[in-house]
Amino acid sequence: MSKTWHVALHEYSRHVFNKRFLLGLLSVPFVIILMVGLIFLIVAMETDARPVGYVDFSGILADPVPPPEIEPPDKPVEFRPYADESAAMAALDHGEIQAYYVIPEDYLETGTLSVVHAEALKDGPRYQFYDFLAVNLLRDTDPAIARRIVESDEVIVQSADGSRSMSSDSWFNILVPFIAAIAFIIAMFTAGGYLMQAVVEEKENRTMEVLITSVSSNQFMAGKIIGDIAIGLTQILAWIGFVIIGILVGRVKLEFLQGIEISPQALLLIATILLPAFVMVCALMAAIGATVSEAREGQQMTGLISLPIWIPYMLTGIIIGSPNAPIVVALSLFPLTAPLTMLIRQGMTNIPAWQIVASSAIMILSAVGSIWLAGRAFRLGMLRYGKRLKWREIFAKS
Numbered sequence: 001m002s003k004t005w006h007v008a009l010h011e012y013s014r015h016v017f018n019k020r021f022l023l024g025l026l027s028v029p030f031v032i033i034l035m036v037g038l039i040f041l042i043v044a045m046e047t048d049a050r051p052v053g054y055v056d057f058s059g060i061l062a063d064p065v066p067p068p069e070i071e072p073p074d075k076p077v078e079f080r081p082y083a084d085e086s087a088a089m090a091a092l093d094h095g096e097i098q099a100y101y102v103i104p105e106d107y108l109e110t111g112t113l114s115v116v117h118a119e120a121l122k123d124g125p126r127y128q129f130y131d132f133l134a135v136n137l138l139r140d141t142d143p144a145i146a147r148r149i150v151e152s153d154e155v156i157v158q159s160a161d162g163s164r165s166m167s168s169d170s171w172f173n174i175l176v177p178f179i180a181a182i183a184f185i186i187a188m189f190t191a192g193g194y195l196m197q198a199v200v201e202e203k204e205n206r207t208m209e210v211l212i213t214s215v216s217s218n219q220f221m222a223g224k225i226i227g228d229i230a231i232g233l234t235q236i237l238a239w240i241g242f243v244i245i246g247i248l249v250g251r252v253k254l255e256f257l258q259g260i261e262i263s264p265q266a267l268l269l270i271a272t273i274l275l276p277a278f279v280m281v282c283a284l285m286a287a288i289g290a291t292v293s294e295a296r297e298g299q300q301m302t303g304l305i306s307l308p309i310w311i312p313y314m315l316t317g318i319i320i321g322s323p324n325a326p327i328v329v330a331l332s333l334f335p336l337t338a339p340l341t342m343l344i345r346q347g348m349t350n351i352p353a354w355q356i357v358a359s360s361a362i363m364i365l366s367a368v369g370s371i372w373l374a375g376r377a378f379r380l381g382m383l384r385y386g387k388r389l390k391w392r393e394i395f396a397k398s
Contacts (some may be wrong), residue, residue, distance in 0.1 A: 007223025025235055028183070031243040040266045043292035049075040052102030052129055053088045057079065058107040065139050067132035070359065077125045079132055079161035086118075092118065101129060112117060181343035184274050187235040191282075192228065192285030196302070220378070225371065228282050269342050272356065277339040281305060283370035290377035300317050312344060322367050325348040332359050335366040 015021050028179050054061060061081065072077045080097060082088035087101040100115030108112060115121065189268060215223075310329055319328050323345045331341040332351075338359050345351055 004219045004223040004226065007215065007220055008227035008230065011224050011227025015228075015231050016234060020368070021231075025238055028186070029240055029246075032242075032246075037251055040377055048182075049097055050098040050125075051078040051080050051096065052121075052125050053080045053082050053084075053091055053097040054103060054105045054129075055100060056086050057086050057105040058103045060103060061109065062135070064132070065135050067128060068135060070128065074124055074128075077128050079129065082378065088272075089116070096124065103133075139152045174236035179341045182313075184236060184270075184278070185340065187232040187239075187300055188278050190232065190235060190307060191284075192232075192282045196285040196289035205264065222375075225282050225286060225374070229278060232278055232282070257397040268356065269346055271349075273342050273363055274339050276336070276360070276367040280335060280363065280370045281309075283367065283374040286374040287370070287377040290374065305336065308334075309340065312340040313339050316344060319344045320348055328357060333362055334369050335363055337364060373375070 056062065064079075064081075067076075080091070082091065084098065085100075085102060088097070088102075091097045092100060098119070099115055099121050102114045102116065104110070204243065222379065284305055285302065288305075292301065315331070318325070319331075319341060320329060328341065329343065331337040332345065332355055342351065342356075342359060
């Protein structure tokens with residue numbers, strides 16, 4: 001057993017402390033931060049925070065109520081009153097304001113107003129002025145009702161049995177399991193790729209001839225699988241740490257981050273579905289490495305594993321629309337499509353207990369079978385240099 005752990009430790013340390021691994025580890029949070037930054041930049045570019053003027057002939061804004069608070073990344077716009085259009089036009093010509101609205105005396109009857117600008121108003125200032133006008137029109141209405149009118153309706157979608165509900169404020173909670181599944185799959189293929197490449201390289205440079213004199217094939221393969229699973233878990237834990245830090249920092253100013261919740265069912269699925277899937281994929285990648293004669297050939301064969309795993313992503317619309325449809329349940333039970341399917345479904349419905357148990361049992365059996373397959377492929381193919389091991393040889397009786 002100690003030899004297995006020696007192999008695992010060697011496999012773990014030679015990859016984790018490699019510059020390529022560290023770059024890959026940091027690249028995901030870097031890309032996420034870059035994407036979030038680009039979104040904020042685009043929103044900021046769409047918001048011109050220069051003041052907007054108005055000329056009110058209707059008296060609605062004679063003693064104005066302050067406009068509603070603006071959530072980041074939008075910037076609040078100042079609204080300046082002017083006695084007449086000539087004063088507003090002079091301010092516009094001098095660049096003191098970016099535009100001004102003219103509210104006619106019969107606004108309450110006609111509902112029409114005009115805007116004067118040198119350049120077209122962006123959506124941010126325009127919608128802020130509409131909200132400013134709305135709260136003043138509703139100043140004599142109950143504050144709670146006025147707030148609901150300005151903020152618009154909140155539609156809550158609820159399942160027929162009442163077990164699940166979803167609103168516009170909970171959209172991020174639906175994305176969390178989906179994002180977690182994709183991150184897990186990326187880490188899974190990264191670790192499996194390391195394992196496959198290591199097996200192929202050790203066959204090519206004949207390291208196997210030295211290794212098999214001091215460690216059995218079962219100990220060697222078990223150690224490599226343990227080491228590469230630890231590599232993948234290191235990636236996942238590091239990314240989870242980045243996400244937690246990002247949420248803790250972002251929720252100070254971003255309201256939608258304050259309601260993030262991870263359901264117990266999602267944690268159960270991660271433990272019973274994703275972890276066995278992790279072992280299964282790593283073992284299958286090792287088996288591929290043991291059967292091929294060079295690393296490039298092994299990379300081409302990984303498509304046979306990766307394509308089915310991403311099928312649920314391509315069928316996201318169907319899974320979200322009918323999370324309990326027969327085809328979706330079938331995808332939840334098939335080992336290669338179960339991880340992503342189950343995590344997407346978890347965000348949309350309460351998955352029946354029997355399906356979780358059945359899928360977990362299938363995943364665990366698949367993981368055990370994949371380890372057996374990898375060990376057998378390794379024993380049969382470890383000394384075949386330049387010659388490919390045929391899959392029917394692996395399943396043939398010895």
